[in-house]
Amino acid sequence: xxxxxxxxxxxxxxxxxxxxxxxxxxxxxxxxxxxxxxxxxxxxxxxxxxxxxxxxxxxxxxxxxxxxxxxxxxxxxxxxxxxxxxxxxxxxxxxxxxxxxxxxxxxxxxxxxxxxxxxxxxxxxxxxxxxxxxxxxxxxxxxxxxxxxxxxxxxxxxxxxxxxxxxxxxxxxxxxxxxxxxxxxxxxxxxxxxxxxxxxxxxxxxxxxxxxxxxxxxxxxxxxxxxxxxxxxxxxxxxxxxxxxxxxxxxxxxxxxxxxxxxxxxxxxxxxxxxxxxxxxxxxxxxxxxxxxxxxxxxxxxxxxxxxxxxxxxxxxxxxxxxxxxxxxxxxxxxxxxxxxxxxxxxx
Amino acid sequence: xxxxxxxxxxxxxxxxxxxxxxxxxxxxxxxxxxxxxxxxxxxxxxxxxxxxxxxxxxxxxxxxxxxxxxxxxxxxxxxxxxxxxxxxxxxxxxxxxxxxxxxxxxxxxxxxxxxxxxxxxxxxxxxxxxxxxxxxxxxxxxxxxxxxxxxxxxxxxxxxxxxxxxxxxxxxxxxxxxxxxxxxxxxxxxxxxxxxxxxxxxxxxxxxxxxxxxxxxxxxxxxxxxxxxxxxxxxxxxxxxxxxxxxxxxxxxxxxxxxxxxxxxxxxxxxxxxxxxxxxxxxxxxxxxxxxxxxxxxxxxxxxxxxxxxxxxxxxxxxxxxxxxxxxxxxxxxxxxxxxxxxxxxxxxxxxxxxxxxxxxxxxxxxxxxxxxxxxxxxxxxxxxxxxxxxxxxxxxxxxxxxxxxxxxxxxxxxxxxxxxxxxxxxxxxxxxxxxxxxxxxxxxxxxxxxxxxxxxxxxxxxxxxxxxxxxxxxxxxxxxxxxxxxxxxxxxxx
Numbered sequence: 043x044x045x046x047x048x049x050x051x052x053x054x055x056x057x058x059x060x061x062x063x064x065x066x067x068x069x070x071x072x073x074x075x076x077x078x079x080x081x082x083x084x085x086x087x088x089x090x091x092x093x094x095x096x097x098x099x100x101x102x103x104x105x106x107x108x109x110x111x112x113x114x115x116x117x118x119x120x121x122x123x124x125x126x127x128x129x130x131x132x133x134x135x136x137x138x139x140x141x142x143x144x145x146x147x148x149x150x151x152x153x154x155x156x157x158x159x160x161x162x163x164x165x166x167x168x169x170x171x172x173x174x175x176x177x178x179x180x181x182x183x184x185x186x187x188x189x190x191x192x193x194x195x196x197x198x199x200x201x202x203x204x205x206x207x208x209x210x211x212x213x214x215x216x217x218x219x220x221x222x223x224x225x226x227x228x229x230x231x232x233x234x235x236x237x238x239x240x241x242x243x244x245x246x247x248x249x250x251x252x253x254x255x256x257x258x259x260x261x262x263x264x265x266x267x268x269x270x271x272x273x274x275x276x277x278x279x280x281x282x283x284x285x286x287x288x289x290x291x292x293x294x295x296x297x298x299x300x301x302x303x304x305x306x307x308x309x310x311x312x313x314x315x316x317x318x319x320x321x322x323x324x325x326x327x328x329x330x331x332x333x334x335x336x337x338x339x340x341x342x343x344x345x346x347x348x349x350x351x352x353x354x355x356x357x358x359x360x361x362x363x364x365x366x367x368x369x370x371x372x373x374x375x376x377x378x379x380x381x382x383x384x385x386x387x388x389x390x
Numbered sequence: 391x392x393x394x395x396x397x398x399x400x401x402x403x404x405x406x407x408x409x410x411x412x413x414x415x416x417x418x419x420x421x422x423x424x425x426x427x428x429x430x431x432x433x434x435x436x437x438x439x440x441x442x443x444x445x446x447x448x449x450x451x452x453x454x455x456x457x458x459x460x461x462x463x464x465x466x467x468x469x470x471x472x473x474x475x476x477x478x479x480x481x482x483x484x485x486x487x488x489x490x491x492x493x494x495x496x497x498x499x500x501x502x503x504x505x506x507x508x509x510x511x512x513x514x515x516x517x518x519x520x521x522x523x524x525x526x527x528x529x530x531x532x533x534x535x536x537x538x539x540x541x542x543x544x545x546x547x548x549x550x551x552x553x554x555x556x557x558x559x560x561x562x563x564x565x566x567x568x569x570x571x572x573x574x575x576x577x578x579x580x581x582x583x584x585x586x587x588x589x590x591x592x593x594x595x596x597x598x599x600x601x602x603x604x605x606x607x608x609x610x611x612x613x614x615x616x617x618x619x620x621x622x623x624x625x626x627x628x629x630x631x632x633x634x635x636x637x638x639x640x641x642x643x644x645x646x647x648x649x650x651x652x653x654x655x656x657x658x659x660x661x662x663x664x665x666x667x668x669x670x671x672x673x674x675x676x677x678x679x680x681x682x683x684x685x686x687x688x689x690x691x692x693x694x695x696x697x698x699x700x701x702x703x704x705x706x707x708x709x710x711x712x713x714x715x716x717x718x719x720x721x722x723x724x725x726x727x728x729x730x731x732x733x734x735x736x737x738x739x740x741x742x743x744x745x746x747x748x749x750x751x752x753x754x755x756x757x758x759x760x761x762x763x764x765x766x767x768x769x770x771x772x773x774x775x776x777x778x779x780x781x782x783x784x785x786x787x788x789x790x791x792x793x794x795x796x797x798x799x800x801x802x803x804x805x806x807x808x809x810x811x812x813x814x815x816x817x818x819x820x821x822x823x824x825x826x827x828x829x830x831x832x833x834x835x836x837x838x839x840x841x842x843x844x845x846x847x848x849x850x851x852x853x854x855x856x857x858x859x860x861x862x863x864x865x866x867x868x869x870x871x872x873x874x875x876x877x878x879x880x881x882x883x884x885x
Contacts, residue, residue, distance in 0.1 A: 076798075082569075084431055085714065085723030093432060093728060109432070110798045115565075115588060145574050146565065147588065200568050229846075231571035231839075234657045234713040242525045244847050254712060257734030267522065267711075267735060290732070357730040 069332035071127050075100075075107045078117035080133035087164045087253070090357055091321045092132040095161050095341075098350045102340045114140065115147040121155060125328040130337075132161070134321045136201040138377045142384055145200040151324060152377070156334060157370040158323025159341055162359040165276035165284055166252035167319050168300070169195075169206060172240055173261070173268035180210075180273045180305050183247060187214045187224040196228040196236040196245035202319055203249045205380055206275050209315035211387045213307045222387060241266055252297065253358055256290040273307060274300040275317040283360045309383065317380075320362060322369055338365040396440045396747040404437070404445040405751050409758040412452020416459070417770075419466045419598045419785065420792010423453020427721040431728070439729045440747040446725055447748060450718050451503060451755035454697055455763065458495040462690070463488055463773055464785065466601040470593060470662040470832060471697035474669040476601065477543065477825065478682065478689030485685060489771040493631040494687050495694045496763045498643060502695035503756040505647035506654070506702025510709075511749050514738060518710030521655045526847060527857040529656060530840035531864035533833050536663045538871040539670035540826035543683060547879040553823040557830025562838060564590025570839045586802040595793040595806035596831060600824055602789040603811025606782045608818055635687050642672050646692040650699020654715045655706045662832045664703075668696025674874050680881070683825075702752065709737050709745070 077096050081088040089111050096107040112120065114136065121131045140148030151157065169180075177183045177193070187193055195210065197203040204227070211222040228245045230236045233254050239245040252274065261268035274281065274297055281294065281301050288294045298304060302314035309315040325334065344350050345363040354361045364372060408430070415426035426449040434442025457468030462479030475495060482491035509517070524532075537554065544550020563579060564587055566572030579587045636643070646668035653664035672692030673682045682689050704715030705722075712734035714720035726733050731741070738745045763770075773781070793807040794800070817824055844853060854861065 078798075083724075084428065084721045085727055087727075089724060090727045093435070097435070111428075112798055113589075116797070116800070119585075145568070146576060198568055198571075200574055229568075229571055229573075230843075231567070231569045234707075234711075235571055237711070237713070238522065238525065239847075241522050242847070244525075253732055254734070257712065257732065257736045260736055266519075290736075357727070 069330060070336050071103060071105055071333055073105050074128070075105055076120070076129045077107050077109045078112050078120050078129060078131050079109060080114035080117050080131070080136060082111050082113040084111050087166070087251075087319075087359075088132065088134060088321065091162050091164070091354070091359055094350065094353050094357065094359075095132065095321075098344045099337070099340055102344050103336075118147065118149070121324060121326050125326040125330075127325075127329050127333040129326070130158070131155075131324040132321055133324060134164075134202065134319050135205075135317075135373075135376070137324065138373070139201045139205055139380065142377070142381055143200040143204060152370070152374055155327055156325040156329060156366070157373060158325055158334065158366050159338055160320050160322040160362050160364045160369040160372070161341070162321050162354050163276070163280050163362045164251075164253075164319045164321070164358070165274070165280045165360055166254075166289075166358065167202065167206060167275045167317060168250050168252055168255065168271055169210075169247055169273040169275075170240075170250050170255055170259070170269040171247050171272050173259075173263050173265075173270050175246060175270075177246065177272065178270070180213075180307055183210070183225075183272065184214050184217055184221075184307075188218040188221045190221075190224060192224050192226055193247060194226050194228045194245045196230045196239040196248040198231055198236070198249070199227065199229050202317075205317055205383075206249060206273070208380075208383050208387055209275070209307055209309070209317070212309070212383050213315065215387060216308050216310070237267075240269070247272065252289050252292070256292055260291050271297075271300045273305050275315070276301055277316040277318055278302055280318050280360050284358065285355055289358060309379075315383065318360075320373070320376075321359075322373065323366075334366055341365075394746075394750070396743060397750065398441075401441055401444050401747075401751075402754065404441055405448040405754045406758045408445040408448020409452035409755045410448075410762060412449040412454075413456035413459075413759065413762060414452075415449070416453040416456020416468045418792060419460050419464075419468060419602050419789055420594055420796060422457075422469045422594065422796075423450055424718045424721060425796065426450075426453045427718055431721060431724050434725045435728045439725065439731060439744060442725045442729070443722075443744070443748055444751045446722055447751045448755045448758070450722070451698075451701055451752065451759050453718070454701055455496070455499045455503075455694075455759045457697070458499065458690075458694055459492065459763075459767075459770060462491045462495060463771060464602075465605055466785070466789075467597060469697075470597060471665050471700065472693065473597070473662065473825075473828060473832070474665045474693035474696075475690055477669070477693075478684070478686045481683070481685030482687070482690070487685070489768055490631045490635075491685075491687070491690055492767045492771055493764060494635060494690050496760060496767065497633070497636070498646075498691040498694035499698040499763075500756055500760040501643050502647040502650055502698030503701055503752070503759070505644065505695075506651040506699040507749065507752050507756065508702075509648075509651050510702035510705055510752075514706045514710050515735075517655050517706050518735075521657070521707055522711075523858070523860060524656050525857065526840045526843040527853055528860050528864065530837060530844055531854065531861055531868065532653070532656065532667070533663060533837045533840060535864055535868050535871065536666045536670065537829065537833055537837065538868055538875065539666055539673070540829050541872070541875040542670065542673055542878065543825045543829070544823045546821065546823075547875065549821050550823045550826040553817075554826035554830035556822075557827040557832075558834035558837065559830075560591065561831040561834030562590070563587055566838075570835070571843050572839065586805075590835075591806050591810075592793075592797055592800075592803050593832065594796045595803040596810045597828065598789045598792055599807040599810030600814040600828055602785055603807060604814025604818060604824070606786055607811060607815040609778055609782060611815075636691070639688055639691055642676070642688050642691055643695050645671060645675075646695035647699040650696035651703035651706075653696075654700040654703020657707050657711075657713045657715055663836070664700040665693045665696040666829060666833070668692040668699070670871055674871055679874070679878060698756075705748070705752075709733060709748075711735060712737070 214222040457472035461475040465480035540554035
């Protein structure tokens with residue numbers, strides 16, 4: 043009897059202890075966290091940015107965070123499987139642009155997941171032409187379209203690469219309705235494919251980035267590979283926070299010449315179109331709010347400390363911490379703007 | 391000396407340690423050089439750029455080289471680029487020449503690695519300019535050329551081609567990815583499997599299923615009778631290696647290394663195509679072409695020189711254009727971005743210290759790989775003497791772990807391993823040919839992308855013949871390879 047009673051007490055005690063620890067665990071991040079990202083590349087900006095944030099967060103909370111470059115579809119699936127906080131995700135505006143452009147595997151992130159804090163902006167999204175091209179500015183490109191000339195633009199459809207192209211079409215429509223049909227998308231894949239499309243004379247304009255393409259702008263005019271920027275989509279307010287020396291030979295002042303307001307790609311009669319590629323956390327919709335708060339608080343302290351900003355800026359990112367609730371409102375407003383742009387060019 | 395200021399004990403230790411770990415990753419079925427680099431990439435940030443690159447380049451060279459060990463000893467390619475090593479390596483092991491085959495592979499790997507390194511050092515910017523002449527059309531023709539080996543590898547040409555086409559068909563299941571320039575739509579997925587197959591079957595689980603699990607199933611079918619439980623394959627005296635085996639093979643080695651380097655230079659063509667193309671050429675130009683696939687040392691030389699030739703070649707577009715040449719160098723670019731360094735056309739001129747450190751690290755990694763593998767291989771080769779009832783469960787376990795980890799823990803990859811293991815077993819009992827099937831599976835997605843993009847871009851099917859002189863040269867090679875395959879098939883039927 044004594045043994046039975048002791049056994050029953052022990053079982054009860056163990057159950058209570060387990061329940062208590064499970065409850066405690068549910069309110070904070072577990073010891074080992076997997077941070078999936080929406081890109082399969084470890085050489086790209088998503089991995090680079092996520093690695094910086096993961097390092098800082100792991101140090102701050104005394105946990106292990108492993109960044110896995112699994113790609114968007116696999117990352118969303120992993121996120122949907124785990125509500126304990128063991129799997130978190132970092133991605134950028136592609137999360138909602140994929141859905142707006144109707145890509146398979148993308149759902150409305152605002153209704154499917156919890157939106158976490160924003161952490162950084164990559165101000166590098168850019169459009170380039172060959173150095174010896176007949177178009178030197180966005181104005182000349184839009185004029186050519188207006189004059190009936192076909193302008194081929196190499197993009198990867200369905201997301202960040204296409205949103206600038208959609209904006210170009212919208213600007214062409216505002217300038218001269220119907221001329222947007224003369225801006226023709228050349229669907230390519232990676233940055234390598236976009237560059238190659240220009241070198242093969244299959245595209246007049248390519249989507250690229252300051253980071254990946256700046257060195258090509260330094261090449262001699264007669265080099266087949268030489269390019270020049272015509273448009274940087276970032277907001278001027280964002281670019282102004284970039285390091286003064288800019289990237290390579292292109293100083294911040296020079297970069298600003300390719301961005302609004304010096305380069306005009308109108309969104310409507312009152313303002314220019316701009317696009318900042320922002321990185322933010324996504325969580326499982328049922329993840330405990332206490333974990334959301336834990337990450338918000340930890341990141342707030344990390345950004346207050348100031349060290350992470352130095353590392354982000356050294357990698358040409360603009361620090362942009364917004365806690366979850368503000369991030370959600372900001373990103374939803376942004377999504378609605380781009381939804382209008384896309385709908386304007388598809389319905390008109 | 392200022393020039394070698396980066397050479398520190400830590401730098402050297404990292405190369406050696408990286409090479410060792412890379413060899414281990416390459417030697418375990420299902421683990422690859424790419425995986426080794428991915429695992430160690432986050433470690434490089436605190437190491438700094440040059441030390442970080444030393445570690446990653448060691449892993450890269452070791453990982454590519456290590457794949458030959460299971461390919462030769464167990465008929466399981468350690469990495470996709472060692473598939474063609476199995477064709478002649480394993481038959482040599484079966485006739486008691488495992489150690490000899492391994493040493494031939496190791497020496498060929500060293501030659502391939504060093505030749506490609508020399509080409510990288512001397513001609514990187516020039517070759518990058520040449521590489522950009524290869525548009526979708528020329529890249530498709532290169533893949534098509536590599537595919538011509540499917541017929542040459544088959545016992546029955548027609549069945550071989552059918553198997554290859556079946557491999558291509560199955561490789562196209564899933565999404566036609568936007569990142570490849572596709573339309574982002576899924577196709578060919580059986581009903582109810584959309585969730586699992588939206589990205590298609592992963593290559594590594596298919597590969598180790600077809601080679602590893604099939605072998606286990608076939609052996610299990612034969613049973614393990616008492617007294618016969620030890621492998622029939624022995625590392626006997628007939629396994630003696632002599633450098634004289636390379637007599638008359640210099641051209642094969644140089645050509646294969648050159649092909650490997652060249653394929654590496656072309657972004658997107660893929661590492662596996664390097665050894666397949668090198669093997670196709672070696673067979674086409676060999677006097678002993680009948681012996682290929684039956685344990686011909688020249689086949690191992692071509693395959694290993696080809697896949698190690700890739701290591702230097704794939705760095706050419708990375709360091710001259712900022713574009714990775716294969717999946718592993720795509721990870722290497724992460725080491726640069728983590729340090730905030732941009733790679734592009736001016737990288738070499740602007741960063742001479744990093745450039746010198748990389749060349750030096752590759753040289754040391756090749757030397758370390760050779761020393762570690764050449765002198766330790768005698769003991770590694772003893773693995774084939776382990777009784778099969780012990781060895782095969784271990785292989786099975788490694789295959790399952792490899793399949794599960796390749797995409798960071800996807801259980802469906804283990805099912806893929808099982809499905810293709812069974813498929814391989816069925817193929818073994820029917821007339822289907824596994825080698826052409828897997829070559830079709832590997833090359834199919836690239837062939838599709840380049841074929842479709844060629845037509846989309848130029849809008850005219852004749853472009854494949856008229857695009858450039860490079861296309862014409864490739865057609866000559868393709869025609870030659872097909873004619874030789876047909877001639878060999880006819881000869882075989884007469885015999």
